[in-house]
Amino acid sequence: MTPIRKIGIIGSGQMGNGIAHVIALAGYDVVLTDLTKEKVDKAIELIDRNLTRQVASGKITEEDRKQALSRITYAENYQGLSDADLVIEAATEDETVKRKIFVALCPFLKPEAIVATNTSSISITRLAAATDRPERFIGLHFMNPVPVMELVEMIRGIATEDVTFAKAREFVGTLGKTTAVSEDFPAFMVNRILLPMINEAVYTLYEGVGSVDAIDTAMRLGAHHPMGPLQLADFIGLDTCLSIMQVLYEGLADSKYRPCPLLVKYVEAGWLGRKTKRGFYDYRGEKPMPTR
């Protein structure tokens, strides 16, 4: 098995920048690419801020921070990923977008390179079919915030070879993360369980059972969740939450996964949570304020 040394990451958003952060900190070279250089520059600034937080709390040293940052470079196009041993796609949670990326990416890759997707819900087997290497394709689902959360869900497609799985699992271990293996079913394990809970919280709000504050307080203090479900929805992104519910609803054809109309309305309004500064909370002031 050729060792994994260099990792390409497609998408520098919420997940892509966190993945780049932990991989660079683990000593690998990272090449980050996105639609524009501005997006990657912003991501690197954010990585620096998050590394600085870890230095401040004594989790890493200042030298670790500098080294990690020096290992992250920018690629303008997929040609820049041609010597990567592993490429992780962390673009928008949209099947069409992801498929287009794989079709464009594969001709530039080394034949032995592994391609992984950070999809949180879409079929790995279907995405693999858009590549020239379904046997070297795998789902590696990191959790947000990546530098803090210990888990990576691993999902094999129908054609994923044992050697690809073994190599990916070993790699994830070197990042200090623990793996949980899921079969390739809609939304895998974490989101199959987490998202219906969040969707139910939105129904609870929609039906007037409780206010945003009451629902979140109930689950934070009543179930010891670190964040209330509506706060967590804003953190994940309401567009992503809706996409995952749609994948569950369509993929499992069960009405229990019907996305709450209020969630749809927030997404239609462009109130996507923290990233747009408004969702179930308004983040434009000093303190997040419930929007209903």
Ligand code: CAA
């Ligand atoms: N990078 C580095 N460090 C970070 C960080 C980041 N992005 N975000 C938080 N931290 C660190 C903080 O610096 C802090 O470190 P110290 O304890 O050493 O000081 C620690 O994490 C805790 O952070 P805070 O004190 O700021 O806040 P908190 O105690 O409220 O914790 C949280 C924040 C870790 C996010 C916590 O609220 C939490 O665990 N929330 C739930 C997150 C969750 O459920 N994630 C899964 C989402 S689902 C998913 O990701 C799957 C999907 O596909 C949708």
